[in-house]
Amino acid sequence: VQLVQSGAEVIEPGASVKVSCRTSGYTFDTYWIHWARQAPGDSLEYIGYIYPKSGDTKFGQKFQGRVALTSDTSISTAYMELSNLKSDDTSVYYCARADGDEYYFDSWGQGTLVTVSS
Amino acid sequence: DIVVTQSPVSLAVALGERATINCKSSESVFYRPYNKNYLGWYQQRPGQPPKLLIYWASTRESGVPDRFSASGSGTDFTLTISSLQAEDVAVYYCQQYFSIPITFGQGTRLDI
Numbered sequence: 001v002q003l004v005q006s007g008a009e010v011i012e013p014g015a016s017v018k019v020s021c022r023t024s025g026y027t028f029d030t031y032w033i034h035w036a037r038q039a040p041g042d043s044l045e046y047i048g049y050i051y052p053k054s055g056d057t058k059f060g061q062k063f064q065g066r067v068a069l070t071s072d073t074s075i076s077t078a079y080m081e082l083s084n085l086k087s088d089d090t091s092v093y094y095c096a097r098a099d100g101d102e103y104y105f106d107s108w109g110q111g112t113l114v115t116v117s118s
Numbered sequence: 119d120i121v122v123t124q125s126p127v128s129l130a131v132a133l134g135e136r137a138t139i140n141c142k143s144s145e146s147v148f149y150r151p152y153n154k155n156y157l158g159w160y161q162q163r164p165g166q167p168p169k170l171l172i173y174w175a176s177t178r179e180s181g182v183p184d185r186f187s188a189s190g191s192g193t194d195f196t197l198t199i200s201s202l203q204a205e206d207v208a209v210y211y212c213q214q215y216f217s218i219p220i221t222f223g224q225g226t227r228l229d230i
Contacts, residue, residue, distance in 0.1 A: 044168065044213075045222075046221060046222070094167055098215075102156060102217060104158040105158075106179070107170075108167035110167060
């Protein structure tokens with residue numbers, strides 16, 4: 001099982017970022033992909049999940065309306081797009097695989113550093 | 119949201135000695151129909167993503183050394199490293215996955 005994320009980004013305040021999570025080694029659309037982030041020196045903050053088989057998504061309330069989770073089953077890849085970025089969105093963003101919506105994360109991507117700066 | 123609180127925030131233990139980390143959730147994460155506690159433990163080394171150690175509060179993930187063990191139920195949980203090795207230096211997180219949003223503790227930094 002591998003989850004490989006896209007590279008680091010520097011984004012201006014107010015813009016959007018789209019992070020990809022390319023998976024391999026398992027049947028993509030039968031597992032949930034969850035997203036979380038980690039600000040420098042901080043703990044992990046949950047963003048939401050997508051179930052690729054149905055496209056079902058759910059988000060933490062903090063991100064409702066500002067995040068979009070999508071997937072492309074033809075290339076086993078999930079995406080997280082966060083809009084209207086602010087400086088406190090500067091974090092490492094992770095995707096992780098789980099065998100359910102309310103489930104532990106058994107494999108993680110390597111992380112994508114998103115820096116919000118003008 | 120379920121708040122997860124870990125203690126201590128940091129911990130220094132001699133090589134070969136026992137390390138114990140506590141985790142408390144603001145609500146029970148025990149789901150009676152499945153008889154399971156929806157609680158996991160992760161290890162994060164510097165510059166790396168978290169790594170799953172324990173799930174269902176006490177089940178060790180495949181490949182995790184047996185010096186790692188965990189226990190607890192309801193709202194109170196413990197991770198124990200029976201004999202600390204140099205490679206165990208990391209930050210440890212507990213996570214509740216009983217309800218969305220999934221939440222993590224603030225982390226416990228473990229040093230030699």
